[in-house]
Amino acid sequence: MRLHKSGLMLIAAIVTGFAISRFEHLINPYYYQVLIYIGINIILASSLNLINGFAGQFSLGHAGFMAVGAYTSAVVTSQLHFASSSMLNTAAFSLALLLGGIVAAIFGLLVGIPSLRLKGDYLAITTLGFGEIIRVIVQNLDFLGGARGFTGIPKLTNFVWVFSTVAIVILLVSNLINSTYGKSFLAVRDDELAAETIGISSTRVKVIAFVTGAFFAGVAGALYAHFVTYINPAQFSFLKSFEIVVMVIIGGMGSIFGVILSAILLTILPEMLRSVAQYRMVVYSLLLIVIMITRPRGLFVRTRTAKQSVALKTLR
Amino acid sequence: MDLLTLRSCTMRFGGLTAIADLSIGLAAGDLLGLIGPNGAGKTTIFNMITGIYRPSSGQVLFDGHSIVGLKPNQIADRGIARTFQNIRLFPSMTVYETVQAAYSKGVKYGLIHAVSRCGPFHTSEEETDRAIAELLEYFELETVRNEIAISLPYGQQRKVELLRALATKPKLLLLDEPAAGMNPSEKVALMGLIERVRSDFRVSILLIDHDMRVVMGICKRLVVLDYGVKIAEGSPREIQCDSKVIEAYLGEPTE
């Protein structure tokens, strides 16, 4: 029985998703939309958590992977879309999500390679640079609509697609991290050199983290594109990457549950602040500063022993 | 044939020569002590062997093959494990997880199995779990298995680090001042443990210490280093009488 525990959990999650989607029409569309954004943000933040939180590679280019996934999938569905048949739509969309993820993963590999030589701030600025390069290239590609954006993407994303992906990402990341295999990620994050001396290839770990993280960012981008139905390069600037990084940091790097909570919180917070319209980004930025000063390890992370904090402090 | 051979190795940093024309041989099953005053270049030798530094010139042979230019993890794969002078444990991990990390390389499944938890995953995890439990028992660490490793007392941290190195199933173990910071009775106990480990795990050991008396008891052969140059080699008794060694250590506090 235990052998299939993960599988069962996944199926349960997807069945629940379907059940809820039956009542989709009962949910206020605004809440529904916020829920979808929550789901997409959980996928983005959890996949970045794999790179930043578990493999310890500080990346500021996640929006770039998202863009690759979004555009790839949009091209696929615009070529394959059969509005008449829902079966074919499902097939086309599955393919689009998968291809979006795969192409993003290939870009993840390209970005992962420099990460092998770079650390900390240098890596951060390089990944930011890669994200921006991707955006600029898209902006110059006419067949993707350039700056005018890609219009007419079919609205295929729904509750089931998003939350099945959420379930898969969370399960996958937690399975990985709680396995003996996954300990190599944490070892590289904690002390790269010590990890190397027990035979762990930091190269391999970093590349796997970037490729997997990018894959899911790509899928999230594809889900996003087929929800908003219109994408343009400006949506995937480094500011989007910052947003995702902030979710990971506030949730607590390397905390699966904390990052989920912060993705939820940071999606809802701007909505709650709608009433203060022009002030909301100012409030948001102040909150960010205050949280960093008072709860630097993240809002949802248990406090560690004093000694450990000291050790972690000296790490980076 | 020797398990590890350093053949006229030289290590230069800019204009500074840290190791000069050093040759050392270590036979399988040996416990070789590498001693010398602070700053003699002992840790540099370890860094050279484990691939952290690449020797400026000379050869490092392990099991008859050159390991110069290999990455630290590749050298670890060949069967060399080490500890660090200033203990480097993984700050976020428990004792159990620390040992698990050392096993992460040898699991009998891949990424896909890890994330999907199928195939050989559960069998392999159970095997690993049993092996770790045995090791923890051997080192008398089973009571602290779920403690964060770096929150343990110093002596136990040393043990965890030694255990982490052994968990990679090395042929050669490099111990960098394992007794540093211990009181005399702890030192004696540790030396006993090292000797037992050597025979129980059939591992060769290269041990660094600047305190001669620590290693006298267990090493059959010693190499003495001063300013990157080998000044003497032989049995503990021979070393004790060597005039160059006495000169090098004169005025050195020997704890």
Next chain:
Amino acid sequence: MSEFLQQVINGISLGSIYALIALGYTMIYGILRFINFAHGDVFMVGAFIGYFVAPHVISLTGGSLWIAAPIVLIVTMVGCSALGVTIEKLAYRPLRSRPKLTVLITAIGVSFFLEYGGQLVFGPDPKLFPTLIPSSSLINTQHVVIGTNSIVVILTAIVLMLLLRFIVYNTKMGTAMRAVSFDHRVASLMGINIDSVISFTFVLGSGLAAAASLLYASVYPSINPLMGIFPGLKAFVAAVLGGIGNLAGAALGGLIIGITETFVSGYISSSYRDAIAFAILILILLFKPSGILGRHDRDKV
């Protein structure tokens, strides 16, 4: 050929502004080892201080720009220095012993705060920056035009850089700064007051950003609360390119980015300009990760 010459002049003028901003980035990095993402926004605030102060100063001095401009420059530099020191005290100092990442995120927060706060206080619409540098053409041929703007920008940048060099290498405070950037612990053992050195660094860095903002706004006289984002980012790229923590490197990096961008815009396509700056950065980091003039930090075992 004439087009080429014109592009070189355009490039140097833009590059020297990047260089001034990059110097601030690189000094703060040298001392605190973190990317002060808010630096570009301090630059923006500088432009707005100039915007509000300049008309008053100009009317007080009876319209003489040669007297007014230096006064505006000093007021703006003082204002930005105060802002920089305040940011450091309130947002960064409580985090000094925390992981760099925490400080980095805080810096992003400060950056957002200044940008959106700026939109609130100054209004989001672009403002016309008053003329501070009397604009005329020094050389004006059919093909090459060199205005007073470019010359003033380049000369001011050079003077400020020399001044900075003097402060860092020939004053007591400068020596203390270098000591702190070398090793905090050792410096404090030597009796150096780390806090005041860090504050001083922010004074210098923010002051240079203020000067850069006035030069920038004089050449491109439209200012808005988001104007700091891209010059800030480019300047940071310049600092990394030159070898972060290295003053000469920052100046060199700024010039390289300025000139390359101008050439890419002129000869290839401006649509690739932002990408090109990053592409150069990535190539340099791959082949010489410590930057052109940077020293390599070895992982201590």
Next chain:
Amino acid sequence: MKTYSGILAALFTTLVILGCGGGDKGDEILIGEFGSLTGTTATFGQSTHHGLELAVEETNNAGGVLGKKIRLLVEDDQSKPEEAATAVTKLITRDNVKAIIGEVASSRSLAAAPICQQFKIPMVSPASTNPEVTKKGDFIFRVCYIDPFQGEMLARFMYNSLGFKKAVILKDVKNDYSVGLAQYFRQTFESLGGTVVAEQAYSEGDSDFKAQLTALKAAEPEAMFVPGYYIEGALIVKQARELNMTMPIVGGDGWDSSKLLEVGGQAMNNTYFSTHYSTDDTAAAVRSFVTKYSARFNERPDAMAALGYDAGLILFDAIRRAGNTDGTAIRDALAATSDFTGVTGSITIDERRNARKPLVILTVENASLKYKESIQP
């Protein structure tokens, strides 16, 4: 784990409670506006908002519509398309607005239009000129002309009225509006027999254009076309003049702002641009609008303000004619709009739900705007 679940529950509760309320109070008609009050194009969002506010105040002071007061609900979209989608969904489904006004930027209108269409709520865009916008469905309208029309008219103006055959283009690649305008201009200009001898690009937010201008200058054009927004437009003209480029420079309606002359000054002489109305127009509607707007907001209205104002008035007029606030009824009334006298000219909504109205060309002489000509569709 327990505390986490607690936090999670709290979060969801907040989501549900989050600003309940809204809805018609019976004596009010709720109209939603989404716009870029903050973010990169905040200045357009705020101008439109002011214009619309003025339209609402005027209408309410005159007794409202169908005996009810108009209440305007504004949502900021931070200049981001996904925020626009959320804002519009909220306005329609939570606040139950009867119609939507927005956005200036086509990218945000494109994200919002499918939602309005889905809920059958009419949407009136004040200034999105991308042809795609109104193709999203029969509930989507606009009160401005579209890019192909404007691009074509400007090309004809340059070729016929000004008589130039060799032009260069400097467009903003980051800006969909500018890219579109450049494309339509080029098509028409070349089909008329002119040549575009060089084309260069810049990115929104840039302020240094000397590199591109130097390259364009080398192509020796007779005139230059600079589609884009006013701030870059003015800087480009200014820097072009500094580089001794004295030729006429033509821009689109993105140039229309009081800031254009403020930034460009005397350098703007010998430039032309298309717009929606002229503040110097002596028509009663225009004069009254300019006076009231200046008094209310202490600044002169730009084209966006005028379009926001017209968008509001056309919508209110349609509701009045529809006789009720049913979405379909308002849609039909909007579609039937004909010869509506707005500030930006006489507006007729055509079968593609685009506004058919004159294009005004202004020129700059001695650092002040002069009416040049009106081109009828």
